[in-house]
Amino acid sequence: MSDNNNTNHRCEPKNDHGESVASVASIYQLNGQRVRHTRINSTKYKDTFDDSRMVVVRYFLDRPGYDLHNATARLWFHPPTICSPEDVRYFLKNQGVSLEGLLIEIYLDTFESFMVLESCAANCVEWSFEGTSYQDPGILNIRLTDLIDATMENVSSTTRLVHPTKYGATKEQANTSPVGLFSFSMVQAMQTMQVMSKLIPDSVAESWTLTNGPYMFFLGGVVQFVVGIFQVLRGNIYGATAFLAFGGFLMADGAGIILRNHFSDAGSRAVELIGVPDPWGNFFRHAYICAFCCVLLKQTLVMNKLTTGLIAVVCTKLAASSFTGWSETFEWMEIALGWIVSVFAFYVFTVEVTNEVYHREVFPMYKWSERHSPEELFGATGRIGTLTSKATKLRQANYPTPLNIRWANTMHGSQQLQDN
Numbered sequence: 001m002s003d004n005n006n007t008n009h010r011c012e013p014k015n016d017h018g019e020s021v022a023s024v025a026s027i028y029q030l031n032g033q034r035v036r037h038t039r040i041n042s043t044k045y046k047d048t049f050d051d052s053r054m055v056v057v058r059y060f061l062d063r064p065g066y067d068l069h070n071a072t073a074r075l076w077f078h079p080p081t082i083c084s085p086e087d088v089r090y091f092l093k094n095q096g097v098s099l100e101g102l103l104i105e106i107y108l109d110t111f112e113s114f115m116v117l118e119s120c121a122a123n124c125v126e127w128s129f130e131g132t133s134y135q136d137p138g139i140l141n142i143r144l145t146d147l148i149d150a151t152m153e154n155v156s157s158t159t160r161l162v163h164p165t166k167y168g169a170t171k172e173q174a175n176t177s178p179v180g181l182f183s184f185s186m187v188q189a190m191q192t193m194q195v196m197s198k199l200i201p202d203s204v205a206e207s208w209t210l211t212n213g214p215y216m217f218f219l220g221g222v223v224q225f226v227v228g229i230f231q232v233l234r235g236n237i238y239g240a241t242a243f244l245a246f247g248g249f250l251m252a253d254g255a256g257i258i259l260r261n262h263f264s265d266a267g268s269r270a271v272e273l274i275g276v277p278d279p280w281g282n283f284f285r286h287a288y289i290c291a292f293c294c295v296l297l298k299q300t301l302v303m304n305k306l307t308t309g310l311i312a313v314v315c316t317k318l319a320a321s322s323f324t325g326w327s328e329t330f331e332w333m334e335i336a337l338g339w340i341v342s343v344f345a346f347y348v349f350t351v352e353v354t355n356e357v358y359h360r361e362v363f364p365m366y367k368w369s370e371r372h373s374p375e376e377l378f379g380a381t382g383r384i385g386t387l388t389s390k391a392t393k394l395r396q397a398n399y400p401t402p403l404n405i406r407w408a409n410t411m412h413g414s415q416q417l418q419d420n
Contacts, residue, residue, distance in 0.1 A: 180227035185345035192338030218254025279325025290318035305366035
């Protein structure tokens, strides 16, 4: 069934006066006469194509108050003479318009209604563009209905969206990563001192043990957690993941030390349980955190070698800490690696804060890629544009050159012949 009438190559809605909505929108009045201002450069067009078939594909989102006046146009050069729904789908996909979660409906001028693209295929609907030309192009109107709740994607029209070209986080807010790195360095030193107090008697005062929980561990975790929240606001997926997770780990450690030293009465059941060694519990706890850090290590390979080195040492320390419940040798290894991590993290903190203040790379970061690596040590964005509204994506849909479109159409036609 071919969608044909006296304007067989135009599929456009009419207003109450029987006029084309598109014509009313695109034609201006000049001295009482209608004048069209847009045209195709005939010289360049004829040099590019063997024939003159051309179709204007107009699409708009199905939103309250949206119609063809809000449509975005794409020019379809050298379309098939008889166009099938599959040809339309292929063109929309090639243009970056056929996004996931969109219902595609095409206006059928013969029936003066929209029909879902799949229904067009099932009902043998096709479009004839035989009489089209660059001077009088065919028109195909498409309505896109979002199957996802549109209210989740509303973007203020005054908001300017910026897509960074590198993996680094955006610069709308100050970089708080140096604070988190310093807190991490300090807490690593305190954890190492705690292990030293067990292996080296009198190396740490007993009064220090009563204060390291409520101050150094718990508050150090709070600082890192707050830093992680700020990194969320900056769009820094790497910093947010690392600081929020480690902040939670340290707050849990701090809470345990507080309960052990200040809320466990002598002779109580809690004191008995706390004093019992738990090598397997210690192993699984550190093993899971080590696995988490190994994932962080993989992500640093698109960032910089300095961060890669820091996370690699952290992974090694956590691996050694997993076996401290069975071997004193691993406890000594934990002490040595703990001081290395603390000093390394302090150096990374120094590099990060200095480079941020001076707006240049005062200390080298040893980027893995000068082109793609971010300008900060502990920053990397996630996938760009996944939270951008479909309205913005559709307006910025890629627009291949006419030669590329012609090549794609030729390849598509060849594939159809092979399938037949």
